[in-house]
Amino acid sequence: MTQLCSRWGKELDREKVWQEYPRPGMVRDSYYNLNGEWDCCISPDARVLPYAYDRKILVPFSPETVLSGIEEQLRPGKYLHYRKRFRLPAGFCRNRVLLHFGAVDQECEVFLNGTLLGGHKGGYLPFSFDVTDALREENELTLRVTDETEQSPHARGKQKLSKKGILSSLFYTPQSGIWQTVWMESVPETYIEWLKITPLYDEGAVKIRMRAGNVNPHACDCPEEAEENRQTAHITVMGENRIIAQAQTEPGRDCVIRLDGFRSWSPEDPFLYDVKIALGDDEVTSYFGMRKVSAGRDGNGILRFFLNNRPYFFNGLLDQGYWPESLMTPPTDEALVCDIRKQKELGYNTIRKHVKVESERFYYHCDRLGMLVWQDMPNGGGAYNMAFVAGIANFSDSIAREMSDSNYRRFKREDAAGRRQYCRDLTGMVKHLYNHPCIAVWVPFNEGWGQFDTARITEKLRGLDRTRLINQACGWFDQKGGDMYSIHNYRRGLTVTPQEDRVVALTEYGGYAYPVAGHMFSKRKFGYRHYASGAALTAGYRRLVEEEILPNVARGLSAAVYTQVSDIETEINGVMTYDREVVKIDPDTIRELNGALYRIFEECVRKDES
Numbered sequence: 001m002t003q004l005c006s007r008w009g010k011e012l013d014r015e016k017v018w019q020e021y022p023r024p025g026m027v028r029d030s031y032y033n034l035n036g037e038w039d040c041c042i043s044p045d046a047r048v049l050p051y052a053y054d055r056k057i058l059v060p061f062s063p064e065t066v067l068s069g070i071e072e073q074l075r076p077g078k079y080l081h082y083r084k085r086f087r088l089p090a091g092f093c094r095n096r097v098l099l100h101f102g103a104v105d106q107e108c109e110v111f112l113n114g115t116l117l118g119g120h121k122g123g124y125l126p127f128s129f130d131v132t133d134a135l136r137e138e139n140e141l142t143l144r145v146t147d148e149t150e151q152s153p154h155a156r157g158k159q160k161l162s163k164k165g166i167l168s169s170l171f172y173t174p175q176s177g178i179w180q181t182v183w184m185e186s187v188p189e190t191y192i193e194w195l196k197i198t199p200l201y202d203e204g205a206v207k208i209r210m211r212a213g214n215v216n217p218h219a220c221d222c223p224e225e226a227e228e229n230r231q232t233a234h235i236t237v238m239g240e241n242r243i244i245a246q247a248q249t250e251p252g253r254d255c256v257i258r259l260d261g262f263r264s265w266s267p268e269d270p271f272l273y274d275v276k277i278a279l280g281d282d283e284v285t286s287y288f289g290m291r292k293v294s295a296g297r298d299g300n301g302i303l304r305f306f307l308n309n310r311p312y313f314f315n316g317l318l319d320q321g322y323w324p325e326s327l328m329t330p331p332t333d334e335a336l337v338c339d340i341r342k343q344k345e346l347g348y349n350t351i352r353k354h355v356k357v358e359s360e361r362f363y364y365h366c367d368r369l370g371m372l373v374w375q376d377m378p379n380g381g382g383a384y385n386m387a388f389v390a391g392i393a394n395f396s397d398s399i400a401r402e403m404s405d406s407n408y409r410r411f412k413r414e415d416a417a418g419r420r421q422y423c424r425d426l427t428g429m430v431k432h433l434y435n436h437p438c439i440a441v442w443v444p445f446n447e448g449w450g451q452f453d454t455a456r457i458t459e460k461l462r463g464l465d466r467t468r469l470i471n472q473a474c475g476w477f478d479q480k481g482g483d484m485y486s487i488h489n490y491r492r493g494l495t496v497t498p499q500e501d502r503v504v505a506l507t508e509y510g511g512y513a514y515p516v517a518g519h520m521f522s523k524r525k526f527g528y529r530h531y532a533s534g535a536a537l538t539a540g541y542r543r544l545v546e547e548e549i550l551p552n553v554a555r556g557l558s559a560a561v562y563t564q565v566s567d568i569e570t571e572i573n574g575v576m577t578y579d580r581e582v583v584k585i586d587p588d589t590i591r592e593l594n595g596a597l598y599r600i601f602e603e604c605v606r607k608d609e610s
Contacts, residue, residue, distance in 0.1 A: 001522050004324035004579045008335035009067060018060055020333045022102055022181040024364040025435050026195055027285045032092060034141070034182040035059050039083040042074060046144065048081050057082070059182060060102065062175035066325045074176035076161075080145040082178065087138055094186040094281075097135060100128045102180025102359055106147040106154045113140055121421060123147070124155055124357040124378050125428045126180070147176035153418020153450075155378035155425055157328075157355040158320060167386045169526030169570040172320075175327045180359045188281040190214045190231060195277070195284070197435045198467060199265075201292035201308065205258045208235060212251035212279060231280050238274040239263070251279070264308045265289030265437045267349040270370030272437075289367060289437030293468055295483050295503050299607030302498045304558045305469070305484075305505075307372075307440075311605040314372060314440070314559035315597060316350025317343055317575065318508060321358055322568045324521065324578050328356065337365050339565065339580070344371055346575070346587055347594030352507065352561045355379050355446055357429055366438035374441040374471065374507075374561070375433060377426050381450025382412035389448040393476040393488075400476040405451045411477075413452040422450070423460065430464040442468055447475040447488065454479040474507050484559070490528040494548045498556030505559035506549070511573040512540055514584050519577035524570040528563075538586040545593045553597070554604045560597075 017035045021027060039053035040063065055070060057063060063070035063080060074080045088097075099112070105123025109116065113136055117129040148154075149161045160171035193213030199206055210233055230250055237245045237257060249255035263271045272287045294306045304311040319339075323330055330336040340362075343351060351366065352374040366373050388410065393400040408414045426444060433439055442461055445451040451473060458472050458481045472482025485499045488508040496504050513527020514537040531537040549560050566574035575590070576583050 002520060003066060004519065004521055005066065006323060006325065006331060006335060006579045007581070008338075009323070009325035009331040012067065012331055014058060017058060018181050018333065020361060022100070022183055023360055025286050025360060026192070028185055028187070028283070030092070030094070030185040030187070032088060032184040034084060034086065034184065040070070041081050042072060043079050043081060044077065046079055048079075053081065053083050059084075059178050060180050061326050061329055062105070062177050062179045064173060064175045065327050065329070067329075067331060068326075073174065074145070074147050076146075076148040076151050078146075080143075080147070080177045082141075082143040082145070084141045084182075085139065086141065088135070088184070092184075092186055093132075093135070095189045096130055096132045096191070097184060097186050098128050099131045099141075100126060100181075100183050100185070101178065102126050102182070103357075104143070104145060104178050105176050106145075106149075106152065106156070108143050108145045111142045111144075122155055122425050122428075123179075124157075125425065125432055126360075131184075143178070145177045147174070149174045150383045153380050153382065153413075153415040154421060155380040157378040158322075162383075165386065166526075167390060169524065172322060172569050173327060179327075179329045187213075190280055191282040192233075192277060192279050192284050194431075195286055195435060197275070197286065197288045199288060199290045199292070199437070200256065201264075201290060203256075203258075204260060204262055205256050206237070206273075206288060206290070208249070208255045208257065208275070208277075209253065210249070210251055210277060210279070233277055233279040236276045238276070239271075244273065259290065262290045265291040265367075265370075266307060267344075267370040267372055270368060272368060286435070287367070288435065291437050293440045295469065298605035300605070302556045302605075303500070303503050304556075304605060305503050311558075311601070313553070313598060313601040314350040314374070314505070314561075315594060316348045316352055316372070316374070316561050318354050318561050318564040319343075319351045320354045320564060320568055321356045321362075322566075322578075333361060335580075336362055337369075340365050340369055340371055342576070342580075342583075343565065344369060345591075346583075347591045350374060350440075350559070350561070351565075352376065352443070354564075355449075357433075360432075363433060363436040363438055367436055371438060372440045373436075373438045374443055375429070375439050376443040376446055376474070377422075377429060379446060379449040380418060380422055380425075381452075382414065384412055384449055385410075389477075393447070394491075397476060397487075400448075401478040403477055405448070405454050405473070405477055405479060408452055411448055411451050413450055419452060422452075423457075426457070426460070427464060430461070434465060440468060441471050441483075443471045443474050445473050445477075448473075448477040451477055455481050458482055471505070471507060489548075490563075492548070494552060496552045496555050496557050503558045504556045505561075506552075506557060507559065507561050508563050509548075509560065510541070510544060511563040512537055512544070513573045515572050516577050516582050516584060519567075519579055519582055520572070521567070521578055522570045526571045527573040534584055534586070537584055538589050541585050542589055542593065545597070550597060550600055553600050558601075 159174035
């Protein structure tokens with residue numbers, strides 16, 4: 001194994017690690033960042049004495065990563081202990097203080113000055129605690145973390161402890177512990193806890209609902225008193241540096257605000273409205289985009305995806321979000337931006353965020369730069385039988401599509417508590433990311449990895465969010481629901497047929513491999529078709545698009561997701577190398593083919609007058 005490092009990792013300022021505001025969708029002027037150097041240790045003991053903290057770790061990088069300074073894996077049965085001593089700046093505390101964690105993998109308990117604040121399960125979602133009553137002038141924050149990866153049913157994405165067999169390259173080094181920003185903010189007694197912003201595109205309006213958190217446990221003992229004390233929230237919508245609209249509302253109620261002559265959001269014009277909400281002594285700023293995602297028939301009666309009531313082709317890359325020096329945590333915010341910008345510069349308009357939930361800054365950058373996102377739910381369940389989930393589908397796509405997912409044992413979902421945790425995580429993911437205009441599609445399951453009760457899960461998703469499309473079962477083990485007929489095709493000879501009830505989408509294809517000397521993680525080389533030079537790879541990519549993608553547009557193909565953004569460990573089928581130093585396919589060729597794809601699509605969706 002060769003340790004690679006991106007230029008952002010090499011230039012990292014260890015004194016200023018991930019200082020950017022972590023929640024761009026709900027910003028306050030109160031912000032205290034806890035990233036940086038913490039004490040840590042890995043121990044077989046659930047409790048540790050103060051002298052047991054024998055190492056320094058750079059948060060928010062997991063101990064398995066180079067940038068953390070540890071480079072040790074947390075194994076099942078072991079505990080990862082963190083300690084951070086801090087003193088809040090003078091004037092920081094108002095009425096209450098909240099402690100936020102972007103993500104901690106997989107399970108943790110959190111203590112402040114010896115007081116148990118609470119715990120959290122699941123490694124991909126944010127959580128927080130009111131820490132006011134436990135605060136002192138000098139503070140000690142500690143965490144106890146466990147992570148069993150595939151030995152537990154929790155969501156784990158592409159992380160895997162044991163990698164054996166030809167398909168083991170599809171899975172990557174597992175990580176654990178804190179891997180997103182840790183931060184604090186101070187709020188008044190009654191504060192804005194949560195926002196839900198829904199663009200009503202056809203009505204020319206936006207719907208805003210807010211929830212107020214009241215941390216005084218006696219504030220609402222009497223319903224009549226609570227009604228009398230109900231505060232009014234003041235909403236101001238801004239666009240192009242001027243006030244567009246103003247309104248008043250109350251927490252827990254929908255406020256519909258008309259936006260006459262509004263400007264749409266799209267990848268071609270990612271226009272965002274700013275919104276300011278004031279509730280008593282609390283004030284937050286947010287933003288939204290006016291856009292609509294739907295399905296409809298084109299001029300020739302073929303079912304297509306629509307964006308803002310016009311046929312739209314989703315053309316993108318599969319994005320796993322891994323980095324050689326820091327795994328799931330990008331080394332810097334700038335690195336995250338550069339990944340998105342590069343894909344946009346190449347002419348893609350969509351990212352399929354594969355079995356991973358990123359920090360909120362990723363979605364914020366997609367919002368402001370103009371990049372659509374298909375969001376996967378990270379997979380969980382038991383250790384998969386790859387001969388079943390991959391072998392059957394590659395042997396016969398039609399057999400896989402007729403197979404029910406009600407057999408929990410077959411799909412490694414026997415654990416009832418794990419299924420319940422999946423549903424909680426799915427709900428949490430949708431609520432967490434709901435306000436981002438970039439998200440167009442939810443993907444609850446991928447290739448049968450921990451798939452179960454798909455029809456029920458789809459209905460649950462519909463209830464959580466009716467403004468987006470659903471790719472019910474990405475690739476195969478199709479349960480005949482959702483909004484798209486999803487195809488994974490890494491073999492030659494693709495011919496699609498329009499479907500009556502769902503849009504046809506090629507949700508994974510390509511995966512062409514080329515090893516670039518000096519930018520390889522390992523001597524092992526996994527890909528679906530191998531090339532010996534950049535020129536040969538570019539020629540193969542051209543043939544693939546010209547022979548299999550472009551002709552199928554007229555047959556109903558309405559989306560294509562190429563595998564993948566970058567190489568990852570032994571999987572070398574990226575458009576870029578793992579360290580992002582080399583674009584392996586000629587950029588001009590990619591841009592040319594993407595341009596041709598959009599032109600052909602526009603011609604195909606017009607009514608055939610002949």
